[in-house]
Amino acid sequence: MRAVRHVVCALSGGVDSAVAALLLRRxxxxxxxxxMKNWDSLDEHGVCTADKDCEDAYKVCQILDIPFRQVSYVKEYWNDVFSDFLNEYxxxxxxxxxxVCNKHIKFSCFFHYAVDNLGADAIATGHYARTSLEDEEVFQQKHIKRPEGLFRNRFEVRNAVKLLQAADSFKDQTFFLSQVSQEALRRTIFPLGGLTKDFVKKIAAENKLHHVLQKKESMGICFVGKRNFERFIxxxxxxxxxxxxxVEDSTVLGTHKGWFLYTLGQRAKISGLREPWYVVEKDDSTGNVFVAPQTDHPALYRxxxxxxxxxxxAEEPPAALVRDKMMECHFRFRxxxxxxxxxxxxxQDGTVWVTAVxxxxxxTPGQELSCSEQKSRAPAWALHRAKL
Structure with missing residues (x-):
């Protein structure tokens, strides 16, 4: 008789991860x-939002009658995610x-905690994504240490797991998973990969998960929340x-508090000007921000x-790219x-030139790019941080 498989599911206190746990239980x-508590944050009323989310996650476990654990990665998040964020800005x-959080916290710290401390056969999250493995294949995966070096031997890791787009293309979150390691991907189940968001909400409503169904979906940067970004940074x-x-005639239009507060393409709020201007370039030596008068100004395009x-x-690097030094594919950076x-x-140094058709x-410099070999697929590669 085969032993029951143990799956450790990350719960955020939201509807997606709650339904993921429910489906695994079923x-x-x-x-x-x-x-996972990753950040000590207060909302506009001075309430710690992580505590409320933790309560909601605990209630999910009570409803599903499954064990609940809480772990804190506040220190790791500060060192690996937030410090990197500040340094880049x-x-x-x-x-x-x-x-960066998915790479270092959810699919590294949490992954190793689940496997090493809780004895998990696999982990699961509420992300809208899929892999090339069926659940039973995930349970058969052995621990394979990824070789170090610029390009690993192409035959050292066979049958690499591919990251595939979710059925709900609007909710698809593979862009956020594009830096996850092969080691973690091969031991991960995404229960929502084949479902639409509407169907996930229907499942929650039919299974007494109303407390998470009524919550507003979290958007934007978690540690900023609803606060003013400029004030926060x-x-x-x-x-x-x-x-x-x-950018057109070098006229000085106003002043700002820091060039790092602006990203290319965003509207620049310039005191005294009614018409919108958009950021097209930043000069790190002077701190000046160059702006253009239309949202589709030619200077905004590259x-x-x-x-x-x-x-x-999956494959490092793809055979076609090694053979021909060039390869056609698709990319996104948002x-x-x-x-x-x-x-x-x-x-030769492992970097890549990307030429858009x-x-x-x-x-924008610093953005992450993800590339797909086929337009219907999720990222096959993550092109790390653009340099213009």
Whole structure:
């Protein structure tokens, strides 16, 4: 008689992870729910939002009759996610902390806690994503240490797990999972991968999970919440005043408190001006921010960028790219944006040139890019942090 599989499910206190745990329980797995506290934050009423989320996650476990655990990764989150975020912003770049959090916290700290401390056969999350493995194949995976080095031997890790797009293309979250390691992916189940958000809500309503169904969906950067971003970031970074300068005629239009407060493509709120101006460039030597008068100004568009070293999700690097030094694929640099056809050119140092078939708006240094071999697939590779 086969032993019951033990799956440890990350619970956020929201509806998606609650339904993920419910579906795992229904399948017959032994399920443990774990709430991760990653940030000590207060909402606009001075209430710690993490405590409320923890209570909601605990209530989910009570309703489903499964064990509940709470772990704190506040220190790890500060060191690996928030410090990186501040460092990137101070350099004038635009990082994505959700991607970094998934890489270092959920699919590293939590993953190892579940496997090493709780004896999990697999972990699960409420992300809308899929992999190329069926559940039973996930349970058969052995621990394989990923080889170090610029390019690992292509035959050391066979049958690499692919990250695939969710059935609900609007909710698909594979962009945020594009830096997750092969080790974690091969031991992860995504119960919501084949479902739509509407169906997930229906399941919650039919199974007494109304307390999470009624919650507003969390959007934006978790540690900022509903607070003013400029006010928040200036608590950690020193103001570096500079000027807003028109990219068209070099006219000084106003002043700002720090060039790191602005990202390419965003509307610049310039005191005294009614018409909108948009950030097109930043000068780190002077602190000046260059702006253009239309949201579709030509200065906002680029068709070429170079990445940092690439995180290859499955095959490292793809055979076609090694053979031909160039390869056609699709990329995105924001969640839910349309995939853009492009050509990759591989450099000897492991970086990649990305040439878009048509120029795209607001390509920004520091952003994470994810590439897909096919337009219907989720990222096959994550192109780490754009350099323009």
């Amino acid at each position: 399948t017959g797995y032994q399920v443990t729910g774990v709430f 101070e350099k004038g770049r635009t990082p994505n902390p959700d991607i 200036l608590q950690y970074l020193q103001p570096r005043p500079g000027k807003f300068i028109s 068709d070429l960028l170079r990445t940092n070293r690439v995180h290859w999700i 969640h839910q944006m349309e995939l853009v056809p492009c050509v990759l050119t591989l450099n 048509k120029a795209v708006r607001a390509l």
